[in-house]
Amino acid sequence: MKLQHKVALITGAGRGIGAATALKFAREGATIVACDIHEDAVQDTLRDCRAAGAAAIGLAADVTDRPGFGQAVDTILAQFGRVDILVNNAGITRDARLVNMTEAQFDAVIDVNLKGIFNAAQAVVPGMIERGRGVILNASSVVGLYGNFGQTNYVAAKAGVIGFTRTWCRELGPKGIRVNAVAPGFIQTPMLDSVPETVLARMNEQVPLRRLGQPEEVANLYAFLASDEASYINGAVIEVTGGLRL
Ligand code: NAP
Secondary structure, X not given: OOOOOOEEEEOOOOOHHHHHHHHHHHHOOOEXXXXXXXXXXXXXXXXXXHHOOOOXXXXXXXXXXXXXXXXXXXHHHHHHOOOOEEEEOOOOOOOEOOOOOOHHXXXXXXXXXXXXXXXXXXXXXXXXXXXXXXXXXXXXXXXXXXXXXXXXXXXXXXXXXXXXXXXXXXXXXXXXXXXXXXXXXXXXXXHXXXXXXXXXXXXXXXOOOOOOEOHHHHHHHHHHHXXXXXXXXXXXXXXXXXXXXX
8 A cells, every 4th residue: 555654634525536535545545534614525535535444534624714714724733743745736726717707706716726726725835844744736727827718817827826836846845845736637526516418428528548537546646646656746737637738
């Protein structure tokens, strides 16, 4: 098992890629702290992780709420003593073309997808520095690399996450902390529920593998990057896209 004796904090773990990542980490021996904006959202995740034999707790933690997130991390430290791995997975979309996008849509997406990652990293990094080790994994997206129609806010956040990753790998690498980003393509999760069938079919055609990705296929990469097998991978942005170029 790749992640034995590691304590992993995963944000947005109530469903989709976050839930799949929690379960994969549980199967690899990690202790799981599954955070979501609502605590009840993570109940299924916790049940699955415990069924896989892992110790797992759920916490209500909104990544946009700095004091609240700090308190959640204090709870983890009191219970487990440390956070070895932070997966900054929580994210939302509020799509509209530039000409139609409201300030509220822009701010909401930047707040969760960009500032939320800053908040969570600041809450766990001091402990990681103290121990001289840790792993931070950030959810970017293929659209952060290439841009995407109707996603000014989301693309800005996901490109910013790449900037965080390249900056933090320089600041934190000398302190024993690795920081990497994952850039998924189109992954079949509730985030895509609002996308019309015709658009999903067009997405499929764009992907050389001719299908959407599954959350588990992203979780597998997170598990590898979190493990000591990835001990020399730092500051990387790794695509999980089936070969998609937008
Ligand atoms: P998802 O199914 O929508 O799940 C996201 C989870 O994050 C939900 O459980 C949601 O909680 C939670 N969340 C939302 N706002 C939060 C906040 N402020 N604090 C804490 N948790 C919050 O999304 P997904 O498709 O699994 O995506 C996971 C990550 O991968 C995101 O960062 C996304 O941008 C990125 N990504 C996804 C795709 C894709 O095609 N699916 C592609 C590229 C990148 P509620 O359910 O309570 O709202």
